[in-house]
Amino acid sequence: MTAGGLRLKPTNIADPEYFHKVVDCQYACPAHTPVPEYIRLIAAERYTEAYMVNWESNVFPGVLGRTCDRPCEPACRRGRVEEEPVAICRLKRVAADNKDDITEFLPASGKKNGKKVALVGAGPASLAVARDLAPLGYDLHVYDENAKGGGFMRSQIPSFRLPEAVLDQEVEYITDNKNIATFYSTRIDSLKALLAKDYDAVFIGSGAPKGRDLPDLPGRKEGADNIHIGIDWLGSVAFEHISSVGKKVIVLGGGNTAMDCCRTARRIGGSEVKVIVRSPFADMKASPWEKDDAASEDIPIIDNHVPLEFVIEEGKLVGMRFDRVRAEYDAKGRRKLISTDEEPAFYPCDEVLVAIGQENAFPWIERDIDIEFDKWELPELDTVTYQSSNPKVFFGGDAAFGPENIITAVAQAHQAAISIDLFCQGEKLTKRPGPGVTLVSQKMGIHEWSYDSSVVSDVRYQVPHADKTAALGDRKLEVELGFSKDTGFEEAQRCLNCDVQTVFVEALCIECDACVDICPTECISFVDNAKEPELRDSLRMPAKNLDQDLYVSDKLPTGRIMAKDEDVCLHCGLCAERCPTSAWDMQTFLYQVTKASQI
Amino acid sequence: MSYIRPEFRHPASKTNTSGFTRKDYEGALSTLCAGCGHDSVSNAIIDSCFELGVWPHRVAKISGIGCSSKTPTYFLGKSHGFNSVHGRMPSVATGANMANGEMAYIGVSGDSDTASIGLGQFAHVARRNLNMVYIVENNGCYGLTKGQDSATTDVGSSSKKGDPNPYEAVDLCSMALQLGATFVARSFSGDKEQLVPLIKAAITHNGFAFIDVISPCVTFNNTPASSKGFEFVREHREATGKMDFVPVRSEITTNYEPGFVKEITLHYGSVIHLYKDDKLDCTDRNSALRAIQEHDEKGRILTGLLYVDPDSRDFHKVQQTVKQPLRDLNEEDLCPGARSLNAINASLR
Ligand SMILES: Cc1cc2nc3c(=O)[nH]c(=O)nc-3n(C[C@H](O)[C@H](O)[C@H](O)COP(=O)(O)OP(=O)(O)OC[C@H]3O[C@@H](n4cnc5c(N)ncnc54)[C@H](O)[C@@H]3O)c2cc1C
Ligand SMILES: Cc1ncc(C[n+]2csc(CCOP(=O)(O)OP(=O)(O)O)c2C)c(N)n1
Ligand code: SF4
Ligand code: SF4
Ligand code: SF4
Ligand SMILES: [Mg+2]
Numbered sequence: 001m002t003a004g005g006l007r008l009k010p011t012n013i014a015d016p017e018y019f020h021k022v023v024d025c026q027y028a029c030p031a032h033t034p035v036p037e038y039i040r041l042i043a044a045e046r047y048t049e050a051y052m053v054n055w056e057s058n059v060f061p062g063v064l065g066r067t068c069d070r071p072c073e074p075a076c077r078r079g080r081v082e083e084e085p086v087a088i089c090r091l092k093r094v095a096a097d098n099k100d101d102i103t104e105f106l107p108a109s110g111k112k113n114g115k116k117v118a119l120v121g122a123g124p125a126s127l128a129v130a131r132d133l134a135p136l137g138y139d140l141h142v143y144d145e146n147a148k149g150g151g152f153m154r155s156q157i158p159s160f161r162l163p164e165a166v167l168d169q170e171v172e173y174i175t176d177n178k179n180i181a182t183f184y185s186t187r188i189d190s191l192k193a194l195l196a197k198d199y200d201a202v203f204i205g206s207g208a209p210k211g212r213d214l215p216d217l218p219g220r221k222e223g224a225d226n227i228h229i230g231i232d233w234l235g236s237v238a239f240e241h242i243s244s245v246g247k248k249v250i251v252l253g254g255g256n257t258a259m260d261c262c263r264t265a266r267r268i269g270g271s272e273v274k275v276i277v278r279s280p281f282a283d284m285k286a287s288p289w290e291k292d293d294a295a296s297e298d299i300p301i302i303d304n305h306v307p308l309e310f311v312i313e314e315g316k317l318v319g320m321r322f323d324r325v326r327a328e329y330d331a332k333g334r335r336k337l338i339s340t341d342e343e344p345a346f347y348p349c350d351e352v353l354v355a356i357g358q359e360n361a362f363p364w365i366e367r368d369i370d371i372e373f374d375k376w377e378l379p380e381l382d383t384v385t386y387q388s389s390n391p392k393v394f395f396g397g398d399a400a401f402g403p404e405n406i407i408t409a410v411a412q413a414h415q416a417a418i419s420i421d422l423f424c425q426g427e428k429l430t431k432r433p434g435p436g437v438t439l440v441s442q443k444m445g446i447h448e449w450s451y452d453s454s455v456v457s458d459v460r461y462q463v464p465h466a467d468k469t470a471a472l473g474d475r476k477l478e479v480e481l482g483f484s485k486d487t488g489f490e491e492a493q494r495c496l497n498c499d500v501q502t503v504f505v506e507a508l509c510i511e512c513d514a515c516v517d518i519c520p521t522e523c524i525s526f527v528d529n530a531k532e533p534e535l536r537d538s539l540r541m542p543a544k545n546l547d548q549d550l551y552v553s554d555k556l557p558t559g560r561i562m563a564k565d566e567d568v569c570l571h572c573g574l575c576a577e578r579c580p581t582s583a584w585d586m587q588t589f590l591y592q593v594t595k596a597s598q599i
Numbered sequence: 600m601s602y603i604r605p606e607f608r609h610p611a612s613k614t615n616t617s618g619f620t621r622k623d624y625e626g627a628l629s630t631l632c633a634g635c636g637h638d639s640v641s642n643a644i645i646d647s648c649f650e651l652g653v654w655p656h657r658v659a660k661i662s663g664i665g666c667s668s669k670t671p672t673y674f675l676g677k678s679h680g681f682n683s684v685h686g687r688m689p690s691v692a693t694g695a696n697m698a699n700g701e702m703a704y705i706g707v708s709g710d711s712d713t714a715s716i717g718l719g720q721f722a723h724v725a726r727r728n729l730n731m732v733y734i735v736e737n738n739g740c741y742g743l744t745k746g747q748d749s750a751t752t753d754v755g756s757s758s759k760k761g762d763p764n765p766y767e768a769v770d771l772c773s774m775a776l777q778l779g780a781t782f783v784a785r786s787f788s789g790d791k792e793q794l795v796p797l798i799k800a801a802i803t804h805n806g807f808a809f810i811d812v813i814s815p816c817v818t819f820n821n822t823p824a825s826s827k828g829f830e831f832v833r834e835h836r837e838a839t840g841k842m843d844f845v846p847v848r849s850e851i852t853t854n855y856e857p858g859f860v861k862e863i864t865l866h867y868g869s870v871i872h873l874y875k876d877d878k879l880d881c882t883d884r885n886s887a888l889r890a891i892q893e894h895d896e897k898g899r900i901l902t903g904l905l906y907v908d909p910d911s912r913d914f915h916k917v918q919q920t921v922k923q924p925l926r927d928l929n930e931e932d933l934c935p936g937a938r939s940l941n942a943i944n945a946s947l948r
Contacts, residue, residue, distance in 0.1 A: 081607040446633070447602065455605035510829050512634040512817065513789060517642040521609045541609045558833060570605050580634025580817045 007529045008561075010554040013503065016437040019589040021549060022566050023499045025088055028075035030411035032435075032593045033057040035072060035088055036499040040451065042094055043492035045485070050095035052105055056592075056599040059128045059174070059410050060153070062166040065093025066480065067157055069287065069405040077498055080545075081521065081568050084460035086495045087483075094488035096166070102173070107599055109178040113137035115200045115424045120188050123151020124406045125205030125397025127174050128413035129420065134179040135597040136421060141199075142180060145187035146239070149175060151207055152398075153406060155235040156257070158264050159476040191365045191393075201392050201420045204379075205413070208398035210361040213354060214252075219310030223317035223352070227310065230261045230355030237264055237475070244269045246350025250320055251275045252307060253355035254284035259291065261353040262299045267475040274347065275301045276320070278337060280327045293479065296465075297472065306337060308344055310352065319348040358403045378402060385429040386416040394420055417596040433594040442500055442586045446577065449586055451500050452493070453573040461491045497571045501589045504562055506553040508583035511560070515575035515584055516540065521568045524575060526560045539565055604628045616652035624649045626676035630669070636788035636814030636829075637667050637736045641674040643791050644705065644734075647798035648675060651846060658703045659695055663688040663717060665709035666743045667736035667814070675705075686717025689724035692731050693914075700915045700922035703802055704731035711741045714750035714769040721771075725778040725807050730913035732801040733809045735771055736788070738816035739827035746819025756826040759819050770895070772905060775809040776888050781911035782808035783887065785902045787832055788815065796844040796871075797904060803846075805866035806911035813900070837894060839879050839903030843872040863909055871904065881907055 011018060021027050025035040034053055041050035054061035068089050076085030115138050119126040122144035130140045148154060149171040153162065175182050188194055194202060211229035214220060220227065226246065230253065236242040249270040251262040254277035265273045275294065277284055281303040284291065294301065305322035312318065321344045325337040360378055365371060370390040372380040379388050379395050386394050396416040397409035422429050442449045464481045465471075471479050483491060515524050525539040529552075536543040536550065543550060543565035553562040576584040604625075612620050624645045629638050648658065658678040660671035664685035671680050679702070683691040692706050713721045713735045724733070739752040748756075751771065752764040775783045782804040786794045794812065801808035813832050815821045821828040826835075840860070847868040863871040863882065873881060880886040887906040894901035915922045925933065 081610060454603050455607065457606040510634070510817075510821075511789065511833075512636065512815070512829060513639045513642075513791070514634045517638050518604075518629075520605045520607060522612075523609075541611060544611065557830075568607075568609055570607060572605050574604065578633045578638075580632065 006531065008532055008535060008550065008552045008563075011549070011551045013551075016435050016591055018549070019439070019501050020435070020591045022501060023589070023591070024075045024077050025072035025086075026499070026591065028071045029058075030071070030408045031058045031414065032411075032591065033072075034499065034590060034592065036495055036497050037590060038095060039086070039088070039091055039492045039495040040497070042091055043452070043489055045489075047095050047098035048100045048102060048105075051099040051102060054092055054095060055102070055173075056595070058407060059131055060124060060170045060406060061092050062096035062170050063153055063162060064406060065089060065091075065096045066162050066166070067153075068092070068407055071407075077496055077568070078494060081570065082459070087460055087463075087491050090463055090483055091488060091492055093482045094485070097482055098485060106173055107135040107177070107597065110135045110137035110597070112139060112179070115139065116141070116198060117201045117203060117420060117424070118143065118194055118197070118199045119203045119205060120191075120194070121151055121204070121206040121397075121399070122146070122149035122171075122182065122184070123205050123207050123397055123409065124153060125207075125399070125409040125413045125416075126151075126203060127171065128410045129203050129205065129396065129417045130180050131174045131177070132414060132417035132596040133421065134174075134177040135599070138179060138424070140180045141183060142175070143183045143186050143188050145185065147185050149182060149184065151205070155238050156231055156260065158234065158238070158260050160263070160267065160471060160479050161260070163476070163478050187364075189364050191371075192369050195369060195392065199392075200424050201394065203416060203420060204393065204395045204399050205397045205409070206362070206399045208358045208360045208403040210359045211354070212357040212359060214307060214356070217307055217309060219312045219317070222312040222315060223310040226317040226351045228351070228353050230257045230353050231358060233353055234260055234264060237268065242268075247271050248349045249273045249351050249353065250347060250349040251353045251355055253277060253357070254279055254286055254301075254303075255355065255357070256286050256290055257358070258355035259286045259294050261355045262294055263297055264475065265353065266297050266299060266472055273299050275299060276305050276307075276322065276347065277301065277303050278306045278325070279335070280304055283327070283335065297468070304337070305345060311346065317349070317352065319346055320352060321346050360399060360402060382429075384415065384432070385419040386412060387419055387423070387429060391423065414593060414595050418594075421596045436590075436592040436594055438590045439501070439503070439587045442573075442588055443576070443582075449573050451497050451586070451588065453497070453500075453571075453586070455496065455570050455572050456493045458490060458494055460494070461487050499589050500571050500573070500586050502551070502564065502569060502571070502575060503585050503587045504551065504553055504564070505583050505585075506556055506562065508581040509553070509556055509562065510581055510583075511556055511558055512580060514578040514580065518574045518578040520572065520574065521570055523566070523569045524562065524564050526556070526558075527563055528559070529555070529561045535563060536565075539563060541565065543567060602628050602630075615649055617654055619649065619652070619655070621645065621649045623655060623677060624675055626671070626673040629673040631666055631673075632818045634817040635666065635742075636738060636816070637670050638673065639788040639791065640734065640736050640794070640812050640814055641670045643788075643794040643798055645674045646791065646795050647802065650795070651799050651802060653703060653802065657701070658705060660705050660707065661688050661692045661695065662707045663709070663712040664743070665712045665741070666816070667707055667709035667738075668712055669743075670736070671705075671707055686712055686715070686720055688712065688717065689720040689729075689733075693724060693727070693729055696729055696731060696914070697920060699924035699926065700730065700920075701924055704729075705802070706731055706733045708733065708735050709742070710735055710737040710739060710751040710771075711749040714771060718750070718769070722774070722778055725775050725780045725809065727914045728779060728781055728806045728911060728917065730806055730915065731808070732798065733807065734798075735809075735811050736814040737771070737811050737827065738814050738820055739825065740816050740820040742816045742819060746816065753826040757822065757824045759822055763824070770891065771811045772809070773888060773891055776884055776906055780809045780906075781806035781908040783906040784809070784904045785811045785813070785900070787813045787836060787902055789829060789833065790902075793838060793842070793903060796842050799844040799846070800842070800865065800869070800871050800904070800907070803844075803865050803867060803869045804907065804911065806908070806913045832900065835898060835900050836902055837899045839881070839890070839901060839905065841874040842904050843874075845870040845872060863907055865907075865909055866911070871907065873904070879905070881905065882909070
C-alpha cells in the first residue's frame with residue numbers, strides 16, 4: 001500500500017506479506033503458527049496432523065494449548081464480527097489431547113556435521129533452538145541448573161495449569177534426539193569458562209530469573225521469614241521444597257505471577273488469600289482469564305493500594321499497611337497514583353508473596369568477553385539475528401529482551417537457530433530464508449469448495465472446569481479440562497478460514513456488481529481511485545479500521561477500481577460463487593516461517 | 600458449499616429511521632445465474648427501501664413469470680408477495696391496490712412478461728395510473744426459457760446462439776409515456792448510483808411509476824453483438840443528468856451542488872433534485888418522448904428520470920374509491936344492504 005498522498009497502486013499479492021496479514025491470528029502469533037490450517041484439521045478429526053502443524057511452528061502445542069498468552073485471540077477476525085474470537089488456544093489443546101503417538105514424525109537426528117553448540121538454560125528458548133538444529137547434525141549441549149528441562153514452564157507455571165506429564169512429553173520429544181545432550185543440575189557460573197571450551201557457538205536462553213523485591217519497605221528485614229519473592233516461592237513449591245503456607249496470605253502485584261501465587265497459596269493452606277495491587281483493576285497486567293480464575297477461587301483483588309509497610313509485632317509479621325490511592329491520567333494517558341489521604345488500610349496476614357515483576361540478571365556473564373550490555377543490563381543484540389556483540393554468542397527468550405512468554409521465546413529461538421546455523425556454516429547472517437508460501441484454488445464446482453465455506457453463528461464454547469473443592473485440595477489437579485472432541489469440532493467450525501483468500505483477477509471482471517450485491521459484510525466496492533483516506537471513506541462501508549489493508553485492483557474498463565476492505569471479510573466465498581467469470585476465486589494461502597531445518 | 604448466507608453483517612451497519620437494518624430488507628439467497636443483472640436490481644430495491652425506511656410489512660411485491668419475476672423472493676423477505684401468471688402481474692396488482700390502497704406496491708416484471716404476453720395488461724395499468732412501482736428488468740430476451748429474442752430486442756442485436764433479430768423493438772418508456780404513466784424512467788442494473796434514487800422517487804410517487812431497467816442476462820444475452828450486454832450498454836448509455844432524492848424528513852439545504860437545475864416536489868413532500876439535464880424537461884411528456892427519440896436516432900440509450908407529473912391523481916382518486924383498506928371497513932359499510940342497492944338503482948332509472 002502506498003502512502004497517504006497518492007492514489008493507490010494495485011495490491012501486490014505476490015508479496016507473501018499481503019495475504020499473511022489477512023490471516024489475523026497467524027499474523028499476530030509471534031511464531032506465525034498456521035492457525036486456520038490446524039483448526040480445519042481438528043474439524044476433520046485429524047488430530048495428529050493438527051498437532052504436527054503446531055509442533056513445527058510452536059514446538060510446545062500441549063503446553064501452549066493450556067498456557068499461551070494467546071495474542072492471536074484478540075487479533076482474531078471473529079471478534080470483529082461478533083462478541084468473541086475463536087477459542088484458538090483451547091483448540092490447540094484439542095489437537096494435543098487427541099493426537100496419536102507422534103514419535104514416527106519427529107525429525108531424525110541428522111548426521112553429525114562436526115559443529116558443537118552450547119545452550120545455557122533448558123527453557124523453551126534453548127529447547128526450540130536445539131530442536132531446530134538437531135536434524136542438521138549439530139552436537140547440542142543443553143545446560144540447566146534444575147534437575148529437569150522446561151525452564152519456567154516447569155518451575156513457574158503451576159501444575160494445576162500445566163500438568164507435569166504434558167510438559168515432560170514435549171520436553172522429551174526434543175531431548176530424545178540423539179544429537180542433543182542434556183546436562184541438568186549443572187549451573188553455568190562463568191560464560192568465559194564455557195567459551196573457553198571448544199564450542200562453535202553459544203546460545204543463551206537463561207531467562208529472566210530475578211524477581212523484584214521491596215527491599216526498603218519498613219519491616220522487610222524483620223519479617224523476612226514470612227515474606228517471599230513470588231517466582232522463587234513458586235519454584236520452591238514446584239520442586240517441593242515448600243509444601244505449605246500460612247492461612248492468611250497477601251499477594252502483592254497484578255500480573256500473571258501474582259495470579260499463580262495466589263492460586264497456589266489457596267491450594268497449600270491459604271484459606272484467606274488476597275491479591276493487593278497498586279493500580280486500578282482494569283490496568284492490571286494479568287490476562288483477563290487469569291483474573292477470572294482467581295475470582296472463582298474466592299480470591300479478592302484489592303486495587304488502588306500502595307504498600308506502606310510490613311507490620312511486625314514481637315518480631316513476627318502480622319500484616320501490611322497500604323496507602324489508598326486513585327489513578328489519574330494525563331493527556332498522554334500516563335498514569336499517576338494519587339493518595340486519597342485517607343487513613344492507611346491495614347490487612348492482617350501470616351505471609352506475603354511479592355509478585356511485582358521480574359528482571360534479567362547475568363551475574364555469571366563476565367563483562368570482559370566482548371558482550372556489551374545496555375543501561376538496563378540487557379545484552380545489546382541484533383533484533384533480527386539475535387547475535388550479541390560477541391559473534392559467537394546468541395541470545396533468545398526472556399534473556400534477550402526481558403520477560404515475555406513462551407511463544408515469544410520460541411519465535412525468537414527459530415530465528416536464533418537460523419543465525420547459529422548460518423554462523424557455523426560461515427554464511428552471512430543477513431542471508432535469511434524467506435517464508436514458504438503456497439496459494440491453491442479451492443474451487444470444486446459452482447457452489448462447491450474444498451473448504452467448509454459456510455459460516456456458523458455459534459457463540460464461543462466454554463471449557464469445563466474441574467470440581468472446585470477437588471481442585472483446591474490438590475495442587476496438581478488440572479483445573480481446565482479442555483474441550484471434548486465434539487465441542488472441539490463445534491468450536492473449530494467457528495473459524496472463518498481467513499487463510500482462504502479472495503483472489504481477484506481484474507482482466508476477468510465485467511463489473512456486473514454480483515460480488516458487491518452478495519457480500520454479506522459489504523466488503524467490496526467499485527469506486528474511483530483516490531488517495532487512501534478518501535478511498536477508505538468512499539467505500540460502500542467506510543473502511544475505518546486502519547490496521548486492516550485495502551485490496552485494490554488496477555483500473556477496470558469503466559475507469560473504476562475494485563477495492564475490498566479486508567477488515568470483516570467472512571471468507572464465505574459467496575463473492576466467488578456469484579462471479580460469472582471467476583474473476584474472484586478462493587485460494588488457500590499457506591505461510592510458513594522457514595526454520596533452520598525442515599521439520 | 601453454500602446456498603446459505605452467513606448471519607453476520609458489517610458491524611457498522613446502520614439502523615434507518617424506522618429502526619430497521621439493511622438485513623431486515625433482504626430476502627432469500629438468489630438462485631439466479633451468477634452475475635445476472637436482476638440481482639443488482641434486487642439489491643437496488645433493498646437499498647432504496649432501507650434508505651427510505653419503509654416498513655417491510657407495508658409493502659407488497661407482485662410479479663409475473665420469468666427470471667425477473669422470480670426476484671421478489673430475493674428481496675424484502677418480510678413483505679407480502681404474489682408471484683402471478685405470465686404477463687398478469689398488473690391485474691393482481693390492481694386488485695390488491697383496490698383492496699388496500701395504503702400499501703406500497705412493487706411490481707417486478709421482465710421484458711417478455713411485459714412487452715410480449717403482458718402487453719395488454721401493461722397498457723391498461725399505465726392508463727389507469729395505478730399507484731405502484733412497475734419495474735421491468737429488461738434483458739432483451741426470455742431468460743428463463745433459455746434466451747429467445749423478446750419484444751424489446753433491438754433490430755440486429757443477437758444473443759448467444761441466435762441470429763440478428765429482424766423485428767422492430769417495443770420501447771417501453773415511450774409506450775408508458777404515451778399511455779399516461781405519471782413517472783417514467785430508464786436505468787441500468789450496473790449503475791446503482793442512478794437506480795437507487797430513481798426507485799426511491801418511484802416508491803414515493805403517487806401514481807404509476809414505471810422504470811425500465813436494462814439488466815443484462817449474463818448467460819444468454821451478454822454477447823458483444825447484443826445491445827443489452829454490459830459492454831454495449833456502458834458504451835452507449837447517456838444520462839439525463841444526476842438526480843438526488845431528498846426524503847421529506849431530511850432538511851432541505853439551500854446550498855445546491857453546482858449544476859443544479861430543478862427541484863420537483865412529489866406528492867408526500869419529498870423532493871427530487873435534478874442536475875444538468877440539458878434539453879429535457881422532465882415535467883413535459885412530449886419533451887421526454889422527443890429526447891428518447893433523438894437519442895435513439897443517434898444510437899444512444901437515454902437513462903435517468905424522463906418524466907414525472909408531481910400532481911398525478913392515482914386510480915383511487917380518479918375512481919373515487921375508498922383508499923382505506925377494505926379489511927378495515929365494517930360489515931355495514933362493506934355491504935350496505937338491499938335498501939342502499941335499491942336507492943342506487945332508483946337513481947339510475
Ligand atoms: C509465574 C509465571 C507464570 C508464567 N506463566 C506463563 C504462561 O502461562 N504462559 C506463557 O507463555 N508464559 C508464562 N510465563 C513466562 C514464561 O515462563 C517465560 O517467558 C518463558 O519460560 C521464557 O523462556 P526462556 O527459555 O527464555 O527462559 P526460562 O523458561 O526462564 O528458562 C531458563 C532456564 O535457564 C536456567 N538458567 C538460568 N541461568 C542459568 C545458568 N547460569 N546456568 C544453568 N541454567 C541456568 C533457569 O533455571 C531456567 O530453567 C510465566 C512466567 C512466570 C514467572
Ligand atoms: C402463459 C405462459 N406462456 C409461456 C410461458 C413460458 N415462459 C416462462 S418465462 C418466459 C419468458 C420470460 O422472459 P422475461 O419476462 O423477459 O423474463 P426474464 O427471464 O428474461 O427475466 C416464458 C415465455 C409461461 N410460463 N406461461
Ligand atoms: S477466524 Fe479463524 S482464521 Fe480468522 S483470525 Fe480467527 S482463528 Fe484465525
Ligand atoms: S468472501 Fe467475498 S462475499 Fe464473503 S465476506 Fe469476503 S468479500 Fe464478502
Ligand atoms: S438466464 Fe439470464 S436472466 Fe435468467 S438468471 Fe440467468 S442470467 Fe439472469
Ligand atoms: Mg427478459
